Amino acid sequence: MNTQLIDRQSVKVSNIGRLLLDMGKxxxxxxxxxxxxxKExxxxxGDAAKQLGLITEADLQLVLSQQFDxxxxxxxxSNYSRDLVAxxxxxxxxxxxxxxxxxxxxFRWFNEGFKAVSIVGANSGDGVSYASANLAVVFSQLGKKTLLIDGNMRNPRQHKIFNLKQPFGLSDILADRTPGSDALFNIPDLPNLTVLGAGTIPPNPQELIGRSNFAQLIKYASSIFDVIIVDTPALSSGSDGQMLSCITRGxxxxxxxxHSSMSxxxxxxxxxxxxxASVIGALVNSY
Known part of the structure; x- marks a missing residue:
């Protein structure tokens, strides 16, 4: 029994050591x-490495995160915005x-069979893009295959937060300027997370959202992804957020x-x- 326990511990030690070696730590x-x-x-x-001053607690947490997926x-x-606190x-x-x-x-939405939800705010500066990005990250960390859609085609931010390189995005798909596969970006450092940027800023965002192909896009994405988060422009900018919420239903x-008023x-x-649409929950930013 003791031999088996020692053997198992040795496997864990070699795994941690190998990961730290591979990372250059x-x-x-x-x-x-x-x-x-x-041995002494x-x-x-990991504790022995820290005591010797060879790694930091942050290094140990990082390697443990890889072991626990x-x-x-x-x-x-430095590949992404520091807004990604998650x-x-x-x-x-x-x-x-x-x-x-x-x-x-x-518990209140996705486990009931729904796949998509819109993140909405009353005014610019409420932090909707910030909240959308971080919610997408925490869902991906849970192992959910997550799609983040930047539905703010007026003042988009997700391409800056995630440092997206694609010239195309949601607006280009809705205007039939590019296939969806060319606009999706899988985040290499965050497995399970895919981002669809807003794309070319169009002169007619409401009309694009109102087209049937946006609802078809959500339906198709729902067959591939576990969770779909839709970033939306502020209500004060127009009715885009209402329209997007109507399509996602939540x-x-x-x-x-x-910053935000109760009224x-x-x-x-x-x-x-x-x-x-159903209002499923609320989030107060304090950044």
Whole structure:
């Protein structure tokens, strides 16, 4: 029995060590020192490495996240906007709030058979794009195959947040300027997450949303993805958010602490419900 336990522990140690070596955090010489200390003190490989000052707690959390299939971004990764707190600071209290909303959506919406939800706000600056991006990340971290659609074709932000390179996006698909496969971008550092940018800023965003092919796009995407998050423009910019919510059939209201007024939020709820969509939950940004 003891031999089996030691053998299993050795497998875990070799896995952690190999990952740290592959990441360039350790050298073979470092590994020998760690194994020697581990044998002398009876500590775990990661703890021994930290005690020797060879890795940091952040390094250990990163390698453990790979072992447990929990993707997030190390601080030195500069490929994306720091607005992605769910990816860069996954253990912060702010991200716990996003996980709380994720739980609401799972139990009250996605587990009921729905696949898509719109994220809506009353005014520009409420943080709808910020909330949409981070909700998409936390769903992907749960292992859900997630699609984030930038439906804000007036003032899009997702291409900046995720550093998208494609010239095409949602508007181009709806205008039949490109096939959907050319506009989708799989985020390499965040498995399970795909982003569809807004694309070329069109002169007629409401008319594009009103076309039948947007509803068809959502239906088709629902056959591929577990979760579809739709970023929308502020209600003050037009009725795009209402139209998108009507198509996804569900919405999450976003407001910003010390910025959004209660009357605007109440009016937003009424407008969304009048479109025939269900208000599933609410999120207050404090950034």
């Amino acid at each position: 350790l050298t073979p010489e470092d590994t020998e020192r760690i194994l020697k200390k581990q 003190d009876g500590t775990r490989f 929990y993707a997030y971004l190390p601080a030195e990764n 990816a860069y600071s996954p253990f912060s209290s702010e991200v716990e709030g996003f996980r709380g909303v994720r739980s609401q959506l799972l 919405a999450v209201l976003v407001s910003r602490l010390n 605007d939020t109440i009016n937003l709820k009424k407008q969304i419900e009048s479109s025939g």
